[in-house]
């Protein structure tokens with residue numbers, strides 16, 4: 660690819676490695692933020708089950724933690740990851756002609772949409788307008804895990820993306836982890852309902 664004149668600079672030999680280092684750091688920070696943000700949404704949503712004075716205090720605290728996490732960690736992590744990715748492509752524009760990169764960019768677009776959707780959910784939670792249950796939010800939190808696995812596989816295997824048993828094992832593992840989280844949350848909820856019933860003198864179900 661021929662770059663427009665101002666971008667056709669000669670990069671120092673280590674520029675690519677610096678961009679890649681910071682790209683990986685940005686990706687790690689971005690994902691740490693995305694994973695913890697939706698976990699906070701779950702706690703925020705479940706605080707609605709508390710009695711009024713406690714409920715307000717918890718909702719305010721989770722709201723504050725969410726805004727700080729999103730604005731100080733998650734979005735800057737995303738900006739660094741994307742800016743450094745642009746740097747990588749400027750140094751090695753040949754990547755843009757390869758199929759694995761097209762697939763990667765597709766998944767990254769999905770990830771950016773997820774990031775935007777988290778902000779939307781955060782706004783709804785702050786206004787008390789979020790209708791997602793804790794269970795649905797837990798399921799939503801599995802989406803970036805899947806995208807992470809796919810994107811990392813693409814950058815590692817590139818055009819030799821594996822479709823054999825090992826890939827299916829990995830997919831099954833992600834699905835198993837997601838299902839275990841759902842089952843554990845359900846078991847905990849049923850157990851606390853049973854305990855509450857016993858404490859109020861009712862017969863256990």
Ligand code: HEM
Nearest residue numbers: 683686740741744745747748754767806807810811814815
């Ligand atoms: C904004 C879109 C993105 C672009 C254009 C992009 C581009 C690139 C490029 C060109 C490389 C260097 C490949 C190599 O030297 O072999 C790279 C490396 C890497 N990218 Fe991205 N990337 C993007 C987003 C992401 C995301 C969202 C993740 C994580 C989910 C990610 C994870 C990685 C990892 C782990 C490496 C290191 C791979 C290695 O050195 O083997 N990238 N990326």
